[in-house]
Amino acid sequence: MLALIVLSVIAMSWAAMRPGDGMWRALADTVDQTAADLAQWYRDGPGDGHPDWDGAAIRIYGANADRGARAMIAHGCGACHTIPGVTGARGSVGPHLGGFADRAYVAGVLPNTPDGLVRWLVNPVVHAPRTAMPDLGVTEAQARDMAAYLYTLRGR
Known part of the structure; x- marks a missing residue:
């Protein structure tokens, strides 16, 4: 499962690369955004806004x-x-x-x-x-x- 997540993050990073960006910069940006999204999802809980x-x-x-x-x-x-x-x-x-x-x-x-x-x-x-x-x-x-x-x- 972890390998699938890592590969997904790498694939998203590759797709998000802007011309002139290095691969590592794009990877770092995507990992930062993914971590922020995951943290927000954890704080929000289910759709009703209450923790599950x-x-x-x-x-x-x-x-x-x-x-x-x-x-x-x-x-x-x-x-x-x-x-x-x-x-x-x-x-x-x-x-x-x-x-x-x-x-x-x-x-x-x-x-x-x-x-x-x-x-x-x-x-x-x-x-x-x-x-x-x-x-x-x-x-x-x-x-x-x-x-x-x-x-x-x-x-x-």
Whole structure:
């Protein structure tokens, strides 16, 4: 797949060359534009202008939303948070996590992206030293599963 992308970029660069331009200049210009277009597409998400968190949850490497719900029970997340669909999760110390997929930020400090959420769950104190959320010893694999579950929570 990567080879196909590289060949496509080279072909586009060759076609975009102006007389007198060197091949490397045209390639650099095309790569810059392709990267900018890709970054804009990633920021925009699907056509409705909202990020595709359902798709992101599926693409979190090795993640499983069902395991994520079980991990939240095991780590006691429900002692502080109300988490729809998680047995016994009716806490009121931390924020209600209903509609989590629609939020712009994780705890107000990291962009709500799969990577940002996983980093927060693994070690929240690193990102917000004065947070009330403790380091629960969540592994990266458990955090990916938890993130996959949280991204299934739309609306409130």
